[in-house]
Amino acid sequence: MQLIWLRSDLRQHDNTALAAAAARGPTVAVYLLSPQQWLEHDDAACKVDFWLRNLKELSNSLGELNIPLLIRTANHWDQAPAELLKLCRELKVEAVHVNEEYGVHESRRDAAVAETLQAEGIEFHSYLDQLLFKPGTVLTKTDTYFKVFSQFRKVCYERLHRSMPTLVKAPGKQATLKVDSDPIPDSVKGFATPSESLQALWPAGEEEARRRLDTFTDAQIEYYKSERDFPAKPGTSQLSAYLAAGVISPRQCLHAALQSNQGEFESGNVGAVTWINELLWREFYKHILVGYPRVSRHRAFRPETEALAWRDAPEELKAWQEARTGLPIIDAAMRQLLETGWMHNRLRMVVAMFLTKNLLIDWREGERFFMRHLIDGDLAANNGGWQWSSSTGTDSAPYFRIFNPLSQSEKFDSEGLFIKHWLPELAGLNKKEIHNPANLGGLFGVADYPSPIVNLSASRERALAAFKSLPSRTAMEGSDE
Structure with missing residues (x-):
């Protein structure tokens, strides 16, 4: 047996x-x-x-x-x-x-x-x-794990050119055994059953995962690069939860993407190339988990950043968690997470940078909160994303790159459609006002929407000062994005 x-x-x-x-x-x-x-x-x-x-x-x-x-x-x-x-x-x-x-x-x-x-x-x-390459087989010339994604990707491309991972056939029917399947419980003690509306967003099973993959690679992958950053558009594959639970494999995803792009993964359709790149990011963070195990022990990938003077600000943390920051794009993203178990990837970066840079709250608080709410929660990807955003991780955003939530909002939700969907209390504002209702002033403000909990420019300077004071950090000129 x-x-x-x-x-x-x-x-x-x-x-x-x-x-x-x-x-x-x-x-x-x-x-x-x-x-x-x-x-x-x-x-x-x-x-x-x-x-x-x-x-x-x-x-x-x-x-x-x-x-x-x-x-x-x-x-x-x-x-x-x-x-x-x-x-x-x-x-x-x-x-x-x-x-x-x-x-x-x-x-x-x-x-x-x-x-x-x-x-x-x-x-x-x-x-x-659950990976295309075994950890320990994609290494630098000195036989160490890569720390920079672009170099890791280059070696992955070389390997894929030589041989493509093949799909494994499903087993055939076997003779009946004298063993009965057990009933699957509807719930497990300690974990509440989510709402029916959340469950309906994520139907279970391989057929659903396959349907999503086919729909995406048939119709949407072509526009992935141009639409994936806009949270109001259906620009992403919505496969992350299925990948995290292994309901679909990265090999199946890679093969479907290649099929949509005449077998190419470096040229041809830029949408397909960009999506394959995202599969390799997922791969990269799993390799990091093995090569640098401290990241799964709540440690910063860059040891010098352990000395950062993070703020203890429980009220601000709570406002961020409860979507009450007074910054519509942040609050809309957090409501999306709380109600659907998922957040758009561009917004994951925006809300993570806001917490770790503008509020100067330890990235581990955000990482934990995300894991407690994400249906696609994956230690490697979640940790990698949080450490990237907080400038403590591999290949991370330079510490002086601090996304401005207002400019991100204007750039990626210019009509305010995403904000209006998740913050109906702001639905009456026009597309200019909606990104920053605080500008309207008291009389014309929105009665049931809070004022911003932080001054963006002052908090940005505070974050830059905290990072500059770290040992072995070279002071660099700031740049906003």
Whole structure:
């Protein structure tokens, strides 16, 4: 008997571990519920709900292949070795198959499980699956992990020219086993069920992920570069939640993008090239997780920035979290996050820079808040994005680059459509007034909308001074964007 232990790979197609297990003999699948661990990792309730809904879909599709899906509980990952060993004994399992995961805790968990199983004579096989390249195989000339994305991308391109990752065939139907699938719970203790409207935005299952990918690559990818920065436009693929849960693979995404671009990933349709670039950013941050494990221990990638004098400003932090900053583009973005479990990528950068530069609040506060609300929460991508925005990370925005939320708003939501959708209290303002209602003054202001909690130019100077005072930072001229 073969056992596939499912984690962030909730799909039947192009699933390396599943295909490898099924090729070796009769296969059973298992998923471990780990609510205590998920709470410690700040996983969002809407994300846990999304996993459960996808497990239901996967259980049905595996059922058609006669592969039972079992549910077990290891409240904390420390309990995973004993729980899996017990199951292996019950089912007389010869080998356990997994797709690699890359955080510090994930790596420790898998090493402990492998050791426990191998001591009992049970094989443990792990496979490259959620990445195009195995961490440790894309390195600098001095055999170290890249710190700069453009150089990492160049080597990835060279590798892709030599050989393209192939898609793995889904397993065929196996003989019926005397093992029944377990019911998938509707909820897990400690995680509230999100609203029906949020769930409706993110239907579960591979068919939905495939539909989104096909729609995007057939019709929208061509305009991706020109439209992806405008939050009121449907310019992005809306696949991030499916990628994070492994309902679709980066290989499937890469192949679909290439198909839409005559097999090219460096030339041809600029939209397709830009989107493939985003897949490689995702890849880059996972490699960073392995090469520089301090980033998954709440540490800054650039050690010198650990000395930054972050402000303790609980009221301002709360105003940011609750979409009450008095800056419409920031508040609209935060409302989008709170209500949908997702935020437009351009706005993730804008709100992150506002928190870390204008409010000078530690990026870790923002990183944690995002993880607690994002349906696509992914340690590597979320940490990478926050550290990029706060100038503490790899290849980060120079510390003197501080997005001005007003100019970002005017540039990327010029008609105010996004703001009006999420802040209906401002719907009566024209497209000039809507970006900064404070300019209207008391009598003509908007009664139920707050004044800005910070002066943008003064706070910008404060941030520049804080960064300039760091050791080994060279003072540079400021530039606004």
